[in-house]
Amino acid sequence: MVEGMRSWTEVRKNAYQALLQESEARLAPFGEPLRVDFGTHGWLSDEREESFTAWLGWIIDQIREPDLIFRLLGIEDDAAVSAARGAVFRPPDREVPILDNTRRLDLVIRYEGVVLIVVEVKVTGADSAQTAKQAEYFGWMTGQPEQFKRAVLLATDASEEEYDKFRFVSWGHVCAELRRLASRYRLTRPIVAAMILAFVSAVERNLLQMSLPKSDAPAISWMAQSAVFEHIEKSLKGAQQ
């Protein structure tokens, strides 16, 4: 198998380089976010859950459109999207105290009177994070007045699709969607696009442990990073030209 792979590695390296060029072009003038090393940026070192939550909340506040936010958070619910379109968007609340101040919700997004989305943010895998509180969170949600209520558990990976009614969505999915959004905004809202790409870089580097091989690295080093290129390829599907 190792022998059979040798010539194939060059084919893949060429394909991955072409993919990087495409990503650069789609995100011009900012370029591929993984080229920036946010691994050393103290604001978003891997321990700082609150920082990731705050930045994500800021981005969601910039996006506002329900179609885009639902897609970003992996929520498939045409009826809720449709209802949210006609409602007032409220900027996301962070660290929302509930249950007599004994619990705090990471991120609460509301389309006034219609849709409530609660996002529980984890900077680790869902299985290693403490998810026992989710049942209480969901209990609180059921008492809220909005017609549509959706609970999302954002984590690096998970073995289950759902944790106490909180539906798992991966940081990988969120980053792929954010890359698409940055491509959409890059000419009309360049500062927002730049902030989104900086956040993507921090998440992909610090939480998802992604990095790019050096351009002169041997082909096998490029192939070893196939998951990174699959991620980039996924984000390019459906991105704005």
Add this chain to the structure above:
Amino acid sequence: VTKASSPTVAPTSGGSGKFIEEGAASYVQATIAIKEFARIVHEECEKVALDFLDDINRVMGTRLSEDDLDQCRKGKLLDPRDPWLCVYFSIKDIGWIYLGLYWQSVGEGGYKLHGAAMIWFRDKKLFECAREKFKGVEDSRIELFPYGEEDDCLTVSESIPIEQAASFPHTLHSVLSGFLEAWESIGGLDGLKPPAPSP
């Protein structure tokens, strides 16, 4: 100062020396090669599954989309007792449709490669109902392989000689066609519903 003599370094025990030498030389490449092999198989399985998506929905009576297709975790972490590399659609309340490669153990550490399309039912009664329906269909390629009665799944499979392994996507086309032909003959998943009570 007397320099302490180096302890005698014993080679690995149990005659594993040659294996360790070869492993030390090729471990990284072998790991990357295995991952890449699985990636290619998954990619080809996905292509075939998506080629047939409209047919699957038409025949089975489902409303699956591209987003419902996932890679099988079994493929990511290979279980040598049940070695699959495959993709699958989840069908709400029914089960899963799998498409991929299966290695059948043939004894003495050997494996025989198969392309397979399979449905795994969540519900035993639904599985039994489907089995009954297929018993009445001539030329149906549906069988229990690679599992048995207790596993609640029905499969169409074809063995693939190793020298033809590179053309496995062709076999996947063939087994998925056979799978859908068989299901069309019993009216898809709707065919498993109990008849409406007569007025």
